[in-house]
Amino acid sequence: MTEAGGDARSLWSRSLGVISAIGPPITVATALLVYFGWARANAQAEDMGLDESLFGYATQDYILISINALYLPLVCILVAGVVWLALDRWLRRRIDEGRHQELIARVAGIAALAAVAVAGTGLLLAIGQPTRAAIFAPYVMAVGVLLAAWGLRLRRHARAGHAPVLSVEERAVEATLVLSIVTLLLFWGTADYAQAVGRGLAASFERRVESLPRAEVYSEKPLGIGVEAVSVTNVGTSEQPLYRYGGLRLLVLSGGRFFFLHDGWTTEEGTVVVLPDDNSIRVEFGN
Structure with missing residues (x-):
C-alpha cells in the first residue's frame, strides 16, 4: 500500500x-x-x-x-x-x-x-x-x-x-x-x-384571505364567536334552533381542530377562530 x-x-x-x-x-x-x-x-x-x-x-x-x-x-x-x-x-x-x-x-x-x-x-x-x-x-x-x-x-x-x-x-x-x-x-x-x-x-x-375556501358552520348551540365580520343566523325553529355562521374562511384542519380566518382578516387586527372537529358542529365548504 x-x-x-x-x-x-x-x-x-x-x-x-x-x-x-x-x-x-x-x-x-x-x-x-x-x-x-x-x-x-x-x-x-x-x-x-x-x-x-x-x-x-x-x-x-x-x-x-x-x-x-x-x-x-x-x-x-x-x-x-x-x-x-x-x-x-x-x-x-x-x-x-x-x-x-x-x-x-x-x-x-x-x-x-x-x-x-x-x-x-x-x-x-x-x-x-x-x-x-x-x-x-x-x-x-x-x-x-x-x-x-x-x-x-x-x-x-x-x-x-x-x-x-x-x-x-x-x-x-x-x-x-x-x-x-x-x-x-x-x-x-x-x-x-x-x-x-x-x-x-x-x-x-x-x-389572499378571500381566495381561501369559504366555510359556513352550523351548530345547535350558540358558539359565541365575537367577530364582527362573522354573521350568525338562526335557520332552525324555536323548538330546534340551528345557528349558521358565515363569513369564515378555512385556514387549516389540524390536531382535531378547525382554524378559520374571517373576511377582511389582517395580521394586526384579525382573529383566528378555532373550533373542534367533532359532532357538535357541521361545516360546509364552498368557493
Missing part, C-alpha cells in the same frame, strides 16, 4: 468516525427537517397571534412543511457545490501539470484574505443589525470561511507541489473544524430563512 493510499484511508476513517459520533445521516437529516418545519410553523403562528402548539402538528407534518423552507437553500448549496468542485479540480490539474503555479498561489492567498474580510463583515452585520441581516449574514460567513480554507489549501498545494505540507492528522483536524463552523452557520441561516418563510406565509394570508 502506498503512502498516499494510506493517508487517504486514514482521512476517510477519521471522517467516518466523526459522522458516526454525530449520528446516522438519515437520523440527522430527519431531525433537521423536523426542526426547520417547527421554526417555520412557529414563526407563522406568532405572526398570526397564535401559539404553534395549538395546531397539534405531528413529526410528519413538520417534515412536510419544512420542504418549502429548505427547497431554495438546498438548491443554491448544491449548485454552488458543483461549481466549486469543478473549479477546484481544474485548478489542481493546472498545479499538478506545473502550469501557473505561482499565479494560482498568489490569487489563492488574496482570495483567502478577501474571504476572511467577507466573513468578518457578515459577523458585524449579524451583530449590528440582526433583524435586517439575520437571513443573509450566516450564509455570507459560511461562504467566507469556506473560501478562506479553500484558498489556503490551494496556496499550500501550489507552493509545495505534490508534497503534503500538513500531516493527515492535521488536515483531518483542519477539515473537521472548518466543516463544523460551516455546518453551524448553514444551520443558523436556514433556520432564519425558515422563520422568514413562515412570516411571509402569515402575511400572504392577509392578501
Whole structure:
C-alpha cells in the first residue's frame, strides 16, 4: 500500500468516525427537517397571534412543511457545490501539470484574505443589525470561511507541489473544524430563512384571505364567536334552533381542530377562530 493510499484511508476513517459520533445521516437529516418545519410553523403562528402548539402538528407534518423552507437553500448549496468542485479540480490539474503555479498561489492567498474580510463583515452585520441581516449574514460567513480554507489549501498545494505540507492528522483536524463552523452557520441561516418563510406565509394570508375556501358552520348551540365580520343566523325553529355562521374562511384542519380566518382578516387586527372537529358542529365548504 502506498503512502498516499494510506493517508487517504486514514482521512476517510477519521471522517467516518466523526459522522458516526454525530449520528446516522438519515437520523440527522430527519431531525433537521423536523426542526426547520417547527421554526417555520412557529414563526407563522406568532405572526398570526397564535401559539404553534395549538395546531397539534405531528413529526410528519413538520417534515412536510419544512420542504418549502429548505427547497431554495438546498438548491443554491448544491449548485454552488458543483461549481466549486469543478473549479477546484481544474485548478489542481493546472498545479499538478506545473502550469501557473505561482499565479494560482498568489490569487489563492488574496482570495483567502478577501474571504476572511467577507466573513468578518457578515459577523458585524449579524451583530449590528440582526433583524435586517439575520437571513443573509450566516450564509455570507459560511461562504467566507469556506473560501478562506479553500484558498489556503490551494496556496499550500501550489507552493509545495505534490508534497503534503500538513500531516493527515492535521488536515483531518483542519477539515473537521472548518466543516463544523460551516455546518453551524448553514444551520443558523436556514433556520432564519425558515422563520422568514413562515412570516411571509402569515402575511400572504392577509392578501389572499378571500381566495381561501369559504366555510359556513352550523351548530345547535350558540358558539359565541365575537367577530364582527362573522354573521350568525338562526335557520332552525324555536323548538330546534340551528345557528349558521358565515363569513369564515378555512385556514387549516389540524390536531382535531378547525382554524378559520374571517373576511377582511389582517395580521394586526384579525382573529383566528378555532373550533373542534367533532359532532357538535357541521361545516360546509364552498368557493
